Amino acid sequence: MSRLLDFYRGDGTDSVGRSLEQILSWDDDEFESVHDFIQWLFPLPEPSQFNPDAPLLDEGEIAVFRSDPLIRSNLLRSFERMLSFLGLGLAEDGKVTEAANFSCPYGEPRSALAVPRRCRAGAARVGFGRSGLGSGWGWRGGSRSRSGRGGLGLGGLPAVGE
DSSP states (O other): OOHHHHHHHTSOOOTTSOOHHHHHTOOHHHHHHOOSSHHHHSOBSSOOSSOTTOOBOOHHHHHHHHHOHHHHHHHHHHHHHHHHHTTEEEOTTSOEEEOTTOOOTTSSOTTTTHIIIIIIHHHHHTTOSHHHHOSOOOBOOSSOOTTSSSSBOOTTOOOTTO
């Protein structure tokens, strides 16, 4: 069996012995201060530049992530926890929205680059793309992002309200 699938089923741990439940229960301070868990929550087929112990997602695991209801549910929980950390939420229609705890002193959510690269790429690879979580995975703020579109440029998917 796969260590990554065991982790997502709640039967295993990441490379340093933490379960999915432990990670998802962290407060925001711990979520921000620890940097070697995100690759477990949102795995990619490419090696991590920052975590040599990160799992590599393969085609067989992608198929399981797309078909196993428990793993899909836990991936959604991971995505929602990351959104909460960023002061965002997931609306009924699947669009990402600002949550009550949203605070944006610099025009974009904190750790904003984690959303497009890791969370979105990992979730999309395992079937949580346009049809899995709805079409509105973007976020719009008052400032211009590096993409020049305003808010986060999230891989070409429409932003909230589009």
